[in-house]
Amino acid sequence: MNQTPRIAILGIGNVGWNLGFRLHEIGYAVPQLISESHSASDELARTLNAEVGDHPGELSPFVDIAILCVPDDVIERTVAMIPEHVAVVHTSGSTPLIEGRERSGVLYPFQTFSKHVRPDWKGIPVFIESNDPSLEKELLVLGDALSGNASVKNSEQRRIIHLSGVFGANFVNHILYMAERVLKAGDSDFEVLRPLLHETIRKAIELGPKESQTGPARRGDDKLIQQHLELLASDEGLSDIYAMLSKSISKTYRP
DSSP states (O other): OOSSOOEEEEOOSHHHHHHHHHHHHTTOOOOEEEOSOHHHHHHHHHHHTOEEESSGGGOOTTOOEEEEOSOGGGHHHHHTTSOTTSEEEEOOSSSOOOOSOSSEEEEEEOSOOBTTBOOOOTTOOEEEEESSHHHHHHHHHHHHHHHSOEEEOOHHHHHHHHHHHIIIIIIHHHHHHHHHHHHHHTTOOGGGGHHHHHHHHHHHHHHOHHHHOOSHHHHTOHHHHHHHHHHTTTOHHHHHHHHHHHHHHHHHHOO
16 A cells, blocks of 8 residues: 555545645645535535545445544444555544444544634644554554554544543534623623633643632532522523532532
């Protein structure tokens, strides 16, 4: 196999879109994209000078690795349609290594991606797994080229890492959405939170999240907590979440 394998990307959602542009930046050939929505892949295809197909069975015989950037629940049936000569690599944090293939692997970039928002790839953890030593080596080289931070993690380790990301990113982002709703209800803009968010993340990284916790639940200010709950009385969803998180914080520091 070539030192830099020829890659096809299957699925041009958030991950596939960003991975495609990054592969182009670091000099990997991506001659083919497979996507049900050509509108999502057209811009990427022009940049990569890639062909666009609709079906995994259309993979070119010249492709070495098919990287699957598709939802977890369609990985297995997508793999079944890929010719056997192609190594299959998925990008899921929670899906185990694909069995029943001679060469299968995982390339899991541990980052949140949004289409048309290009992240800084430097330092992003890229977790690798493979059933084939030569493919594992190729994926480690590729992962290091993507971010400079590739390492091997097995399926169980990736599941735990992915779970931590749901708490640390997805849930945190949803809480920020709730903070935005509170601000809008009070005729204030989300921008007012910017300095607070920057400092909160900085302290969590430097001190650790447990040591950097502040706020009424941390210090046991039950009177203020009750005042906040009264302010949220008209929104049962926000009120319930506020009460649940306050209780969890309180138990952490005052068991």
